[in-house]
Amino acid sequence: MCLAVPGQIIDVREEQGTRMATISFDGIHKDICLAYLPDIEVGDYAIVHVGFAISKVDEESALETLQMFKDLGILDEELGVDAAEDSGIEAAP
Amino acid sequence: MKYLDEFNDPDLARALFDDIARITTQPWAIMEVCGGQTHSIIRNGIDQLLPDGIELIHGPGCPVCVTPLGVIDKALEIAARPGVIFCSFGDMLRVPGSDRDLFQVKSEGGDVRVVYSPLDAVNLAADHPDRDVVFFAIGFETTAPANAMAVHLADQRGLTNFSVLVSHVLVPPAIEAIASSPTTRVDGFLAAGHVCSVMGTRQYAPLVERFGVPIVVTGFEPLDVLEGIRRVVQQLEAGVAELDNAYARVVSDEGNSAAQRMLDDVFEVCDRQWRGIGEIPRSGWKLAERYAHFDAETRFGVSEIDTPESELCRSGEVLQGLIKPHECAAFGEECTPRTPLGATMVSSEGACAAYFQYRRLDVPVAVE
Numbered sequence: 001m002c003l004a005v006p007g008q009i010i011d012v013r014e015e016q017g018t019r020m021a022t023i024s025f026d027g028i029h030k031d032i033c034l035a036y037l038p039d040i041e042v043g044d045y046a047i048v049h050v051g052f053a054i055s056k057v058d059e060e061s062a063l064e065t066l067q068m069f070k071d072l073g074i075l076d077e078e079l080g081v082d083a084a085e086d087s088g089i090e091a092a093p
Numbered sequence: 094m095k096y097l098d099e100f101n102d103p104d105l106a107r108a109l110f111d112d113i114a115r116i117t118t119q120p121w122a123i124m125e126v127c128g129g130q131t132h133s134i135i136r137n138g139i140d141q142l143l144p145d146g147i148e149l150i151h152g153p154g155c156p157v158c159v160t161p162l163g164v165i166d167k168a169l170e171i172a173a174r175p176g177v178i179f180c181s182f183g184d185m186l187r188v189p190g191s192d193r194d195l196f197q198v199k200s201e202g203g204d205v206r207v208v209y210s211p212l213d214a215v216n217l218a219a220d221h222p223d224r225d226v227v228f229f230a231i232g233f234e235t236t237a238p239a240n241a242m243a244v245h246l247a248d249q250r251g252l253t254n255f256s257v258l259v260s261h262v263l264v265p266p267a268i269e270a271i272a273s274s275p276t277t278r279v280d281g282f283l284a285a286g287h288v289c290s291v292m293g294t295r296q297y298a299p300l301v302e303r304f305g306v307p308i309v310v311t312g313f314e315p316l317d318v319l320e321g322i323r324r325v326v327q328q329l330e331a332g333v334a335e336l337d338n339a340y341a342r343v344v345s346d347e348g349n350s351a352a353q354r355m356l357d358d359v360f361e362v363c364d365r366q367w368r369g370i371g372e373i374p375r376s377g378w379k380l381a382e383r384y385a386h387f388d389a390e391t392r393f394g395v396s397e398i399d400t401p402e403s404e405l406c407r408s409g410e411v412l413q414g415l416i417k418p419h420e421c422a423a424f425g426e427e428c429t430p431r432t433p434l435g436a437t438m439v440s441s442e443g444a445c446a447a448y449f450q451y452r453r454l455d456v457p458v459a460v461e
Contacts, residue, residue: 003129003313004235004287018246033212036238036352047290047343050182050232051210052239054352055290055343068101068314072136079209 004049005069005078006062007032009042023048026066028079099137100315109319110142113326120146121329122278123322124271124414126264127285128155128442129313130321135447137315139322147326150279150414151447153267153367156232157184157440159412161366162402164231164260165190167395171227171258172198172205174393178221180214181229183207188439191400211243218247218255227389230257235287237261237378238352241359244380244387256389259379262365264288265296266376271413272304278414281307281325286317286340293348298336305334312340359384368402368436369409406435411444418445425449 007023012034014020019034023046030051037053040046045062046053057065069075100106125131131151134140140149153159169190172179179195186195186207199205204224208214211228218226230240240257247255264285271277284297289310297308307328311321321339328335338344358381365377380388390396402409406428407421418424418437428434430446437443441450 004290016246016250030209033210033239033242035242036349036355038351047287049235049287050239051212052242054235054238054287054349057343061342064101065314071101 003074003078004047004054005075006045006047006057006065008059008062009040009044009046009053012040012042021053023053025075025079026070028075030079097142102316105316106319109316109323113147113319113323114144116323116330117144117147117326118330120148121280121326122148122150122414123281123283123325124150124152124279125283125285125311125318125321126152126154126268127283127288127311127313128158128440129287130154130283130285130311130318131444132442132447133313133315133318135444135451139315139318143322147322149322151411151444152271152282152414153370153412154264154285155437155440155442155444156236156262157188158408158436158443159262159367159369160185160188160231160260160436161368162190162400163366163398164258166400167390167398168229168258169193169195169198170395170398171389171393172203173201174225176223176225178204178206178217178224178226179229180206180208180211180217180226182231184440184442185229185231189433211240212246215243215247215250215252215255218252219250222254224254225392226255227393228255228257230259230261233262233264233285233288234292234356235285235290237360238291238349238355241355244359244384245355247387248384256387256392257380258389259360260365261360261378262367263362263376263378265300266373267367267370268297268300268308269304270370270373270376272300272306274413276413276415279306280329281309281334283311283318283321283325284308286310286312286344289338289340289344289348291349291352293353294336294338294344294346301334301336307334308336310336310338310340310344312343367412369406369412371409403434408435408437408445411437418448421445
């Protein structure tokens with residue numbers, strides 16, 4: 001949970017008064033909260049930590065970082081993709 | 094021994110290593126305070142590829158590792174209660190309390206769930222008005238804004254069945270505690286980039302001034318870590334101590350102001366126990382008075398639980414850079430990632446776990 005992962009904003013929407021987005025981490029889609037990056041737009045890259053965009057980042061460095069995560073095989077782990085399967089515990093919706 | 098071609102840009106890595114070797118004329122000890130950086134250093138063998146004399150000390154940079162045993166026991170107690178849905182980030186589930194971990198609570202019938210975001214826990218509370226949903230709110234300044242937002246939204250949505258078990262910790266007071274210790278060996282610090290992306294860099298200027306140590310804001314990728322080390326060594330060799338930002342592509346001086354406003358609203362600074370180190374004054378956040386009714390400790394009456402650490406475990410000395418993981422007699426014996434005795438073996442981002450995973454029993458013992 002220590003790390004933050006860059007991804008690309010796919011769509012932006014309001015949910016109960018909070019700005020939310022779908023983000024793609026190299027094809028893995030997650031719902032994230034944009035409350036802390038109010039000016040970010042569809043197509044931009046952001047660094048995301050536990051479901052919150054915390055910092056905007058340019059495309060080139062985002063793609064480099066994502067590649068590193070993939071090479072190390074830690075993308076799934078950081079996104080919690082494996083956690084539920086490993087533990088036999090159902091991830092919350 | 095690791096090889097340069099394991100870096101994503103081996104030529105750049107070589108140039109950075111060469112430059113560090115060229116400018117280094119005497120021994121220096123540099124501490125990183127970020128589990129991600131510790132992991133990069135051990136995995137890529139950065140400490141082995143650096144010139145002799147540059148020693149990396151792995152500080153208390155993993156939030157899972159520094160969460161005190163007493164807080165884990167509180168979590169276990171709450172999670173085992175009937176009617177509770179206990180939500181946590183995945184890496185807390187294997188952290189052992191005095192006699193079990195959250196996995197065991199789950200297997201004994203407790204409703205323990207892994208969440209990706211704290212907002213998932215808020216939504217669970219909204220979907221299950223008849224259940225008590227508790228979120229385990231741990232982490233450094235990077236994670237705190239997300240947890241603060243969860244509390245803020247639960248308040249806004251009038252959710253009375255949501256609460257948080259808070260054990261947030263702050264990096265600058267930890268650096269202060271280490272720098273002011275009479276036994277400290279640290280000449281310069283790498284500050285954690287993602288912490289600074291939220292808080293900005295300005296908090297570190299008073300530490301640079303007071304202790305005369307260089308602090309360089311650094312990312313966690315191997316090349317970022319190398320560049321941070323290079324800039325610290327450059328300052329040390331020049332006899333200067335400045336605050337520098339080697340991660341400007343992500344970190345601005347002022348940080349994320351929207352996140353800081355939310356943190357100011359939801360939390361207030363408090364003294365905090367650090368597993369393996371003890372209490373550090375004003376080193377954590379707790380819920381501010383107006384959100385105090387979201388405090389799971391009070392709601393479930395577990396405030397009094399306080400558990401002493403294992404006597405065998407020397408993680409406090411590891412976290413302060415006084416020993417390396419493999420210098421502890423329990424390392425790899427009584428203490429492994431499957432049977433961790435203490436903080437630094439608990440999480441995969443802890444220094445002992447990183448050493449264990451990458452089989453670093455061959456590193457030479459540091460000369461005091």
